[in-house]
Amino acid sequence: MNAHDAPFDTARLQVLADDIIANVRELALAGWTPATSSNFSQRLDDRHAAITVSGRDKGRLTRDDIMVVDFDGKAVGSDHRPSAETLLHTQLYRRFPEVGCVLHTHSHNQTVASRLYGDAGKVHLAGYELLKAFAGNQTHETELDLPVLPNTQDMPALAAQVEGLLDAGPLWGYLIDGHGLYAWGRSMAEARRHLDAFEFLIGCELDLLRLRR
Numbered sequence: 001m002n003a004h005d006a007p008f009d010t011a012r013l014q015v016l017a018d019d020i021i022a023n024v025r026e027l028a029l030a031g032w033t034p035a036t037s038s039n040f041s042q043r044l045d046d047r048h049a050a051i052t053v054s055g056r057d058k059g060r061l062t063r064d065d066i067m068v069v070d071f072d073g074k075a076v077g078s079d080h081r082p083s084a085e086t087l088l089h090t091q092l093y094r095r096f097p098e099v100g101c102v103l104h105t106h107s108h109n110q111t112v113a114s115r116l117y118g119d120a121g122k123v124h125l126a127g128y129e130l131l132k133a134f135a136g137n138q139t140h141e142t143e144l145d146l147p148v149l150p151n152t153q154d155m156p157a158l159a160a161q162v163e164g165l166l167d168a169g170p171l172w173g174y175l176i177d178g179h180g181l182y183a184w185g186r187s188m189a190e191a192r193r194h195l196d197a198f199e200f201l202i203g204c205e206l207d208l209l210r211l212r213r
């Protein structure tokens with residue numbers, strides 16, 4: 001598809017793709033995207049998102065590894081297969097016009113915590129100065145529950161569970177049991193801040209559990 005035929009802004013796609021590539025390289029270097037896991041997207045416009053192609057090594061992304069989907073998760077102008085978890089991205093863009101970026105990683109801490117707290121269904125985060133990192137939180141006295149959903153390969157079923165969480169109140173992320181973390185924000189910078197904050201706070205909770213044993 002050439003730029004004239006495309007139903008989206010191809011120049012903006014390249015800018016977003018380069019932004020995803022640069023940010024994901026850092027996340028991969030941190031060890032948060034093992035074995036081709038994880039997926040990443042940014043809102044392109046009010047009907048389309050730029051998202052990683054399924055199965056690619058996320059530490060070595062090039063422009064060919066970023067494609068366009070509509071908010072039903074269907075590929076637009078590409079023969080590549082979008083991320084297997086595309087629906088978990090597009091449901092956020094469809095529902096929240098302010099969401100600009102969705103990041104999904106499989107760090108060691110995220111995966112261990114999702115297993116430890118899967119039965120409880122949440123990780124309770126309280127008493128941390130870093131809770132101020134979440135948009136809308138003015139004070140460290142804020143408490144936050146990071147939900148943990150059961151894992152399934154049935155993406156529409158998983159997306160339906162997420163809808164239930166979103167109905168319950170404001171949220172910037174959730175864990176999936178034995179799988180990893182989803183975090184999002186209005187921009188790449190905000191989504192990165194939320195992702196980093198969740199990773200740091202989850203790591204603190206895991207260390208406290210070990211030290212208190």
Ligand SMILES: CSCCC(=O)C(=O)COP(=O)(O)O
Binds near residue numbers: 035039084085
């Ligand atoms: C090898 S990881 C299993 C799939 C997964 O959880 C993931 O995040 C990557 O899937 P994608 O289709 O986006 O590459």
Ligand SMILES: [Zn+2]
Binds near residue numbers: 179
């Ligand atoms: Zn995953």
